[in-house]
Amino acid sequence: MGAYILRRLMLTIPTLIGIMLVNFALTQFVPGGPIETYIAKAQGEGDVMKSVTGSGADAGIDTGGTNEKYVGARGLPPEFIAKLEKEFGFDQPAWKRFLIMMGNYLRFDFGQSWFKSASVVDLVIEKLPVSISLGLWSTLLAYLISIPLGIRKAVRDGTPFDTWTSGVIIVGYAIPGFLFAVMLIVLFAGGSYWRIFPLRGLTSEGWDQLGLLGKIGDYFWHITLPTIASTIASFATLTLLTKNSFLDEINKQYVMTARAKGLSERSVLYGHVFRNAMLIVIAGFPGLLLSVLFGGGLLIEVIFSLDGLGRMGYEAALQRDYPVVFGTLYTFGLMGLIVGILSDLTYMLVDPRIDFGTRDG
Helix, strand or coil, X not given: CHHHHHHHXXXXXXXXXXXXXXXXXXXXXXXXXXXXXXXXXXXXXXXXXHHHHHHHHHHCCCCCCCCCCCCCECCECXXXXXXXXXXXXXXXXXXXXXXXXXXXXXXXXXXXXXXXXXXXXXXXXXXXXXXXXXXXXXXXXXXXXXXXXXXHHHHCCCCHHHHHHHHHHHHHHHCCHHHHHHHHHHHHEXXXXXXXXXXXXXXXXXXXXXXXXXXXXXXXXXXXXXXXXXXXXXXXXXXXXXXXXXXXXXXXXXXXXXXXXXXXXXXXXXXXXXXXXXXXXXXXHHHHHHHHHHHCHHHHHHHCXXXXXXXXXXXXXXXXXXXXXXXXXXHHHHHHHHHHHHHHHHHHHHCCCCCHHHHHC
16 A cells, blocks of 8 residues: 555656646736736736737737737836846746746745735635635535435435435536525525625624634624535535445345344444445545635635635736746645545545555556
8 A cells, every 4th residue: 555655646746747737838828918917007907908909909019928028018118028027037938937937836935926915825825714614614514414315315215205305406416506606695695685694704894802602603604605605516416426325335235134133224224334335425525625625616705705715816817927826726736636645545444445555556
């Protein structure tokens, strides 16, 4: 097993380099760039793309990509443009910029944001608690609901209970999380019906003046709707996964043997079936947490005005703030690869009979 983990760890470096290379290459063909953003702000343009495609032509700016050479801009001398290119690093060829970036990233030096007076690490640390709150509670809620419901559906397979709950689950899976979030706002956040929960943020004004219990209550009051909205899709998938896993185990020979020995149905279900059936469900916890944490938070954070990593990445992409974009991409990619290894280790902890090292050998 040690050799297997070592091989997986060694593969993370070339995999990360490949991910970064593909995304870096794509940015070379994206219209606009950090220099155009800076010029647009200097010219007082509110819309970067309008400055590039509209007034940019009159200004003499070549808009062929993020690695272009600029010959001037309206009201800005060529010397100033050249200075901007050097400051942003665009005076060097793309391959050299990529090598410098990866060399820094391998040392976990993500540099400074181009448009904010802060380092990329500080920005990530500042936004991380919001995303962790949303991802952690959403994942826990999904497991707390899905596992008991999935077990009950497996035990009562084919009954009316199984049929109507499957219909509810399918409908829940078909509804996009952002649309469900809008529905929750309309129904419970003062949109058109009841004003039970707050509309935005994670805390109320004057939160610092509240006592400990008041702070906890205020926090959960704010996080309830975003958590429910981000749980809907993973809840549906996890419930069906739990049900199918239990059905597979219930029909195996060792279950029939346990029943023949006179054990109660509860003892058979939770003493024998549960451990084997929950293997794939429990092992998927790290991956589900990561997907909710970094994959599905953008729209939820925007809708509920939560200042998390998803919203920060979106704003950085609009501003072409490449240190933030690539720094977060590198971090999330590395975490995703490590979580894949942790998932394999979780399989082994749940069922010691599994040995990935023997399988590879």
